[in-house]
Amino acid sequence: MRSLRYLLRKEFLQIFRDHFMVAQLLLMPILQLLLLGNAATFEVKTARMYVVDRDHTETSRALVDRLQASRRFVVVGASPSVDVGNEWILERKTDMVLSIPSDFERDIARNRAAQVQLILNAENGAAAGVTESYAAQIIGAFARELTDELGPVRLMPVKLIPAMDSMQTLRAAPIPAPAVRAIDIRARGWYNPDLNYRDYMVPGILVQLVTVVGSLMTAMNIVREKEIGTLDQLSVTPLSRNVFMAAKLIPFWIIALVELALGLLVARFVFHTPMLGSILLVFAAAAIYLFAALGIGLFISTLVDTQQQAMFVTFFIIMVYLLMSGLFTPIRSMPDWAQWLAQANPMKHFIEIMRAILLKGATTRDVLKPMLILVGFAAVVLTLAVRQYARRVG
Amino acid sequence: MTLAANSASNGIAIDAQDLTRRFGSFVAVDHITFDVKAGEVFGFLGANGAGKTTAIKMLVGLLAPSEGTAHVAGADIRTQRDEIKRSIGYMSQRFSLYADLTVRENIRLYGGIYGLTPDQIAERTKRMLDNLGLSGSVDDLVGDLPLGWKQKLAFSVALVHEPKIVFLDEPTSGVDPITRRQFWELIYAAAARGTTVFVTTHYMDEAEYCDRISIMVDGKIVELGTPAELKEKYRTETVDDVFVRLARGATKGEAA
Numbered sequence: 143m144r145s146l147r148y149l150l151r152k153e154f155l156q157i158f159r160d161h162f163m164v165a166q167l168l169l170m171p172i173l174q175l176l177l178l179g180n181a182a183t184f185e186v187k188t189a190r191m192y193v194v195d196r197d198h199t200e201t202s203r204a205l206v207d208r209l210q211a212s213r214r215f216v217v218v219g220a221s222p223s224v225d226v227g228n229e230w231i232l233e234r235k236t237d238m239v240l241s242i243p244s245d246f247e248r249d250i251a252r253n254r255a256a257q258v259q260l261i262l263n264a265e266n267g268a269a270a271g272v273t274e275s276y277a278a279q280i281i282g283a284f285a286r287e288l289t290d291e292l293g294p295v296r297l298m299p300v301k302l303i304p305a306m307d308s309m310q311t312l313r314a315a316p317i318p319a320p321a322v323r324a325i326d327i328r329a330r331g332w333y334n335p336d337l338n339y340r341d342y343m344v345p346g347i348l349v350q351l352v353t354v355v356g357s358l359m360t361a362m363n364i365v366r367e368k369e370i371g372t373l374d375q376l377s378v379t380p381l382s383r384n385v386f387m388a389a390k391l392i393p394f395w396i397i398a399l400v401e402l403a404l405g406l407l408v409a410r411f412v413f414h415t416p417m418l419g420s421i422l423l424v425f426a427a428a429a430i431y432l433f434a435a436l437g438i439g440l441f442i443s444t445l446v447d448t449q450q451q452a453m454f455v456t457f458f459i460i461m462v463y464l465l466m467s468g469l470f471t472p473i474r475s476m477p478d479w480a481q482w483l484a485q486a487n488p489m490k491h492f493i494e495i496m497r498a499i500l501l502k503g504a505t506t507r508d509v510l511k512p513m514l515i516l517v518g519f520a521a522v523v524l525t526l527a528v529r530q531y532a533r534r535v536g
Numbered sequence: 537m538t539l540a541a542n543s544a545s546n547g548i549a550i551d552a553q554d555l556t557r558r559f560g561s562f563v564a565v566d567h568i569t570f571d572v573k574a575g576e577v578f579g580f581l582g583a584n585g586a587g588k589t590t591a592i593k594m595l596v597g598l599l600a601p602s603e604g605t606a607h608v609a610g611a612d613i614r615t616q617r618d619e620i621k622r623s624i625g626y627m628s629q630r631f632s633l634y635a636d637l638t639v640r641e642n643i644r645l646y647g648g649i650y651g652l653t654p655d656q657i658a659e660r661t662k663r664m665l666d667n668l669g670l671s672g673s674v675d676d677l678v679g680d681l682p683l684g685w686k687q688k689l690a691f692s693v694a695l696v697h698e699p700k701i702v703f704l705d706e707p708t709s710g711v712d713p714i715t716r717r718q719f720w721e722l723i724y725a726a727a728a729r730g731t732t733v734f735v736t737t738h739y740m741d742e743a744e745y746c747d748r749i750s751i752m753v754d755g756k757i758v759e760l761g762t763p764a765e766l767k768e769k770y771r772t773e774t775v776d777d778v779f780v781r782l783a784r785g786a787t788k789g790e791a792a
Contacts, residue, residue: 148644148645148648148649152645155641156637160636374632375632378596379646
């Protein structure tokens with residue numbers, strides 16, 4: 143055990159003597175968080191809207207005003223011709239065309255129902271979906287206002303997504319007949335009432351950052367000793383393998399937790415991420431999760447001989463974990479096999495835990511199941527890694 | 537047990553019987569048998585690729601033998617690796633102190649690993665650096681030292697726990713003749729204190745400094761004796777000539 147102290151001292155000396163490493167460990171994650179926290183969002187700030195108003199009435203103008211007043215839409219052009227609008231979409235000069243038919247106000251007055259057409263540029267499907275839902279919400283609110291004045295009014299937005307290479311078909315396509323269904327959709331986001339994507343993203347990005355430190359730095363550090371030959375030198379000393387591994391894992395475990403603390407401070411004071419649950423619980427989950435991440439790093443270090451290989455393999459694994467973690471795409475929209483695979487992804491569980499604790503104020507009991515999965519995962523990975531290490535070095 | 541005890545009391549530091557290591561179909565070390573007496577400076581000679589490093593790695597416990605047995609300081613290399621590790625020092629072919637730690641930090645680390653007390657570490661650090669004339673560099677990063685100094689320091693660190701046997705794998709490769717000379721003075725000093733020295737080299741002039749030498753060609757030990765015996769047997773002036781004659785038959789050569 144005394145030799146562990148000497149080794150830990152050596153590890154910390156080496157880590158903190160390497161200024162690039164210190165920057166990499168402490169500064170870069172913070173910069174990354176600031177950058178990604180601001181940039182990685184599904185939110186569509188302002189969509190460009192082209193207006194084809196063939197009604198030219200007070201009501202049609204009120205609808206356009208209403209959309210603009212939301213600040214979600216900005217009118218970039220207008221004409222009575224839907225063809226011109228389509229061309230604007232084709233030329234990517236607008237994100238959406240709002241087409242109001244000529245009998246809009248009359249239909250409302252007579253039938254208490256009317257439709258408007260939304261033509262969306264869906265090259266970026268996610269953005270188009272968000273744009274459409276904003277528009278639908280605002281149109282719905284407008285209909286409720288009219289209802290207050292006139293009695294029940296239904297406004298039906300009819301969505302049309304042209305294929306960008308076949309405008310001909312679009313022109314020929316008739317406007318579908320209004321489906322007379324009185325569905326009043328009122329979306330309300332629970333736990334994240336403002337649908338603030340940043341609140342949703344920041345905990346996920348934090349997880350990604352501690353994972354990189356945990357896995358990549360551990361793998362690179364051990365492989366570096368292989369490369370320079372000091373691993374052989376240590377192997378001929380009476381140093382036990384377990385002490386050696388503990389000395390490799392403990393520093394990065396501590397540093398990753400410090401990094402998490404820094405990241406949480408940035409989240410709290412820069413992004414005002416809500417922190418409803420216990421921060422202690424966040425750290426408890428992180429402490430467990432990191433054993434899995436460090437285990438992956440240790441395992442990789444037994445498979446490769448150079449730092450370059452370590453980097454490639456680690457990035458490959460982290461990339462797969464990240465893309466299948468639910469950070470960028472909801473796991474529920476993945477194919478079945480991928481959903482099944484995602485269950486074996488510790489990053490997914492930790493991101494879920496983080497979001498649940500921070501955004502929902504989940505308690506230990508609420509996150510017990512994913513926590514236990516993490517414990518199991520950490521135990522399996524670490525055992526495998528230690529075994530593999532013993533086989534390779536012993 | 538009795539065998540081990542016997543060999544230790546007989547003054548045998550290392551004995552190897554039919555020690556063999558294969559990598560796939562390639563036989564790197566081919567049934568070598570030899571022994572090294574306690575306190576001896578034993579030169580383990582051979583061309584590059586003859587199998588010296590593989591043999592040394594088996595003796596220090598970094599590599600398991602495919603066949604054969606060996607005892608180091610009375611302990612079996614297959615079953616008593618931990619005992620062996622406590623009684624040996626090893627300086628590998630690659631420089632393996634930490635370049636990003638200072639001289640003092642390197643010595644402290646290895647001293648600590650071998651279980652020396654902080655007082656012992658402080659005392660040995662001072663003595664070692666006085667011997668090497670490195671006292672002024674105690675807080676310099678090892679990476680900033682000239683190569684010759686690094687090698688001498690690595691040797692001294694390999695001896696920090698005062699092992700019974702020290703294995704040196706080409707300790708002088710790449711250093712200038714003067715430093716090589718000084719390095720051999722360090723080796724003699726260690727031997728004079730009773731440490732057995734097992735040294736590989738391909739500088740044949742260094743072979744003349746050894747008590748006994750073995751010459752390895754293509755994984756086999758083809759000759760073993762004192763430098764004087766070998767020179768007489770082959771009727772040559774130098775060990776170099778002996779070596780050239782023996783190595784001419786090599787098939788594996790540099791590429792192996």
